[in-house]
Amino acid sequence: MSESQAAVVAKLNQTTDNVFVSGEAGTGKSVVLRDFVNTTSKKVVVCAPTGLAANHVDGVTIHSLFRLPLNDHFIDYSPNPDPEADKVLAGADTVVIDEASMVRADMLDAIDSRLRLAREDARPFGGAQMILFGDLLQLPPVTNGNNMNLLRKKYESEFFFDAEASKAAEFVSVELTEILRQQEPDLVAALRRTRVGKIQRADLDLLNTRVAAPTQMLPSPVLATKNTVVNGHNERGLEALPGAPVKFIREWQPRDGLKAPQEAPCESQIVLKVGCPVLFTRNDSELGISNGMSGIVSKLDAESATVQCGRQLIEVEPVSWPVKEYVHDSTSGRVRLVEQGEFIQLPLRLGFAMTIHRSQGQTYDRATIDFSQGRPFAAGQGYVAISRVRQLEGLTLTCALQTTDFKCSRRALAFLRDSLRASNARSSPR
Ligand SMILES: Nc1ncnc2c1ncn2[C@@H]1O[C@H](COP(=O)(O)OP(=O)(O)OP(=O)(O)O)[C@@H](O)[C@H]1O
Numbered sequence: 057m058s059e060s061q062a063a064v065v066a067k068l069n070q071t072t073d074n075v076f077v078s079g080e081a082g083t084g085k086s087v088v089l090r091d092f093v094n095t096t097s098k099k100v101v102v103c104a105p106t107g108l109a110a111n112h113v114d115g116v117t118i119h120s121l122f123r124l125p126l127n128d129h130f131i132d133y134s135p136n137p138d139p140e141a142d143k144v145l146a147g148a149d150t151v152v153i154d155e156a157s158m159v160r161a162d163m164l165d166a167i168d169s170r171l172r173l174a175r176e177d178a179r180p181f182g183g184a185q186m187i188l189f190g191d192l193l194q195l196p197p198v199t200n201g202n203n204m205n206l207l208r209k210k211y212e213s214e215f216f217f218d219a220e221a222s223k224a225a226e227f228v229s230v231e232l233t234e235i236l237r238q239q240e241p242d243l244v245a246a247l248r249r250t251r252v253g254k255i256q257r258a259d260l261d262l263l264n265t266r267v268a269a270p271t272q273m274l275p276s277p278v279l280a281t282k283n284t285v286v287n288g289h290n291e292r293g294l295e296a297l298p299g300a301p302v303k304f305i306r307e308w309q310p311r312d313g314l315k316a317p318q319e320a321p322c323e324s325q326i327v328l329k330v331g332c333p334v335l336f337t338r339n340d341s342e343l344g345i346s347n348g349m350s351g352i353v354s355k356l357d358a359e360s361a362t363v364q365c366g367r368q369l370i371e372v373e374p375v376s377w378p379v380k381e382y383v384h385d386s387t388s389g390r391v392r393l394v395e396q397g398e399f400i401q402l403p404l405r406l407g408f409a410m411t412i413h414r415s416q417g418q419t420y421d422r423a424t425i426d427f428s429q430g431r432p433f434a435a436g437q438g439y440v441a442i443s444r445v446r447q448l449e450g451l452t453l454t455c456a457l458q459t460t461d462f463k464c465s466r467r468a469l470a471f472l473r474d475s476l477r478a479s480n481a482r483s484s485p486r
């Protein structure tokens with residue numbers, strides 16, 4: 057750890073304030089997070105908005121920690137008691153969240169309600185200390201036309217700092233400023249400018265030296281903006297591998313003859329070959345797997361896949377994906393959760409390619425960026441993609457990058473500047 061990283065860890069140990077640790081991509085925020093969690097005497101729970109990001113910091117997803125339903129939004133959400141989850145939340149001193157730029161305002165308010173309920177404490181976040189890590193100039197929270205309309209009515213923006221709970225909780229901002237993932241000075245300077253929406257012609261020229269020749273092999277993972285493009289790369293990656301494909305088809309086992317729901321939590325079919333990269337899509341502590349963990353298939357038969365993760369070999373069989381729905385019981389007048397049935401499928405997906413959303417938080421020696429079939433649409437999306445590799449040489453582009461690939465959220469930039477100024481003023485002696 058660098059001196060400035062160690063200073064942040066010390067501060068997190070000392071303070072009971074709510075803290076937002078920010079910093080550019082690769083400034084070692086997640087490294088600080090892990091060090092703090094591993095060394096502190098505080099009772100800490102760790103989570104992140106996506107499975108891969110949670111896995112990176114040995115945590116769980118926000119949905120799983122706070123038992124949030126898979127709702128489109130949490131406006132006017134009020135949690136029901138959940139004795140098991142509530143015990144965990146009541147026992148924690150500190151809640152740590154990584155990749156907080158992707159935490160939506162309504163989600164933070166849902167976390168706040170869940171914590172106040174679980175801890176039987178009406179203070180913000182039920183009196184728990186909140187420590188959020190993230191870079192607001194990376195990907196913003198995911199929204200869609202439907203929830204964006206509702207969010208706009210209640211919140212100034214979709215970012216976590218505009219949640220009602222944030223206003224009450226008074227986050228103190230701390231910033232890491234030394235980029236540690238990359239070392240090449242011209243690359244670091246280009247990344248810094250790109251992040252704040254000030255990419256220059258020379259930066260594009262530097263990055264565009266990495267455009268691949270048409271016949272060149274594209275190193276994995278391929279990062280793309282859309283799922284359809286990701287799926288295409290995964291299919292082609294598989295095709296290019298020698299050996300026989302093995303197909304795993306999803307089964308539906310209904311309860312009381314109910315039909316399979318349209319939306320399923322797992323893939324309808326998974327085709328694998330020995331040697332293909334995969335990502336786990338579930339947590340299972342007995343198997344030693346977690347959502348987002350990656351590996352290479354080393355053996356296949358009709359019923360199972362063996363996946364090599366580092367030196368470990370893990371045999372993976374199809375698992376149950378129960379589907380539940382709330383049903384209103386007319387006799388008691390109450391709503392209850394009823395299991396409709398279960399899907400049976402492997403907890404895996406192909407790992408030749410992934411969306412940029414999934415890649416946030418990751419560091420790669422090599423990666424390919426494919427904007428040829430879909431340019432970045434969200435603020436920070438292009439910046440997240442180009443900031444994943446350690447060296448310029450590790451980057452492969454399928455087409456030239458352009459200025460418009462790098463949008464920057466003004467709201468996030470303004471908040472960042474104001475909050476850091478306010479926190480510096482507070483901590484410096486008068
Ligand atoms: N003290 C350090 N010394 C050397 N390398 C470091 C140090 N801290 C971090 N790094 C390197 O920088 C990389 C990025 O660190 P980390 O993932 O913690 O950054 P981050 O700020 O969380 O980035 P992101 O915003 O992309 O999530 C690490 O993989 C590691 O290789």
Ligand SMILES: [Mg+2]
Pocket residue numbers: 085086087154155417
């Ligand atoms: Mg990180």
